[in-house]
Amino acid sequence: MTAARRGRPGYDLDSLLDKAVAVFTERGFDGASMEDLSRRLGITKSAIYHHVESKDQLLALALDRALDELSAVVDEAEVLPLPAIERLEFVLRGSVRVLVEQLPFVTLLVRVRGNTPVERRALARRRDLDRRVGALVSLAAAEGDVRPDLDPVITSRLLFGMVNSLTEWLKLRGGTDSAALADAVCKMAFNGLQVAHD
């Protein structure tokens, strides 16, 4: 594959992947054919097959790009020498940053339903991230910084639910400052929207 990649000026695997993900998110993965991709790229189908074996392999590479970046955020959070609540904040801010920087890839990821082995592998990786973030929620509760009456797994799901809901929102609005969005998510997640009246 390396030789073929060298031999196709204009499209290396990364830029092929960028275009493919754009087509997948527009038409849906099932609705997008290799013909659609070849038209959009302006190259023949066989030129695409010089890079990848199948449309499924393109999907696997695209989902791994999003999952690798999100996993890297959680990996880093897990070894930070900080209280768990601050490591949770690191995860939330990092996830929003990855979402903004890799929007089409994360959009593809959050739409995965588990209909194929490639999709099921991606869902398993997402569940593993949920579980690891749930462990941070539990730890923060044990450290006295998170209310103990919250179910860590549901809480982790709701946190990612907030972050992921931004994919469709960003598609409509675009150009939003990632740090400002991360602030909004963290305020809601940590302090809630209600003013405390004591």
Next chain:
Amino acid sequence: MTAARRGRPGYDLDSLLDKAVAVFTERGFDGASMEDLSRRLGITKSAIYHHVESKDQLLALALDRALDELSAVVDEAEVLPLPAIERLEFVLRGSVRVLVEQLPFVTLLVRVRGNTPVERRALARRRDLDRRVGALVSLAAAEGDVRPDLDPVITSRLLFGMVNSLTEWLKLRGGTDSAALADAVCKMAFNGLQVAHD
């Protein structure tokens, strides 16, 4: 259509819709053919066409079922003689209840991408709900119950993002108590997960 409906014992439009939505959420709307539906229902395609004109009309009816129920919750909240913060809570609890009771219909709704006129109409109705809930957030801020530093539109998106994230989660777990889930969402939304240390 009424005569045809009477003439088809076993399947009225509602039970046809239930089965159709199950097939759509399993295979994706684009991936599900009228053949798939007819096999699943054990009736001919022409028997299906006695009820509806097209697969698109089935989708429109299914999306309207979810949207009508969610709109009814917001309609009711808007006229409750209560502070806006309590009307927001009513919206959140009502949305979780609709999600649990109409899970396949809401799942279909949150997956809509806007690729067809039917899907775009559903997205417009969802945006209208976002806007109306955003107005409740603004009102609650004006009443001094919601922190004024939150953007009402982003806040409304994050609230529905939390609620909607429960669709995929419920599909995996099932059988969860709707009131307990609503409690988890309300705690996170109103008070956040952090313990206040003063």
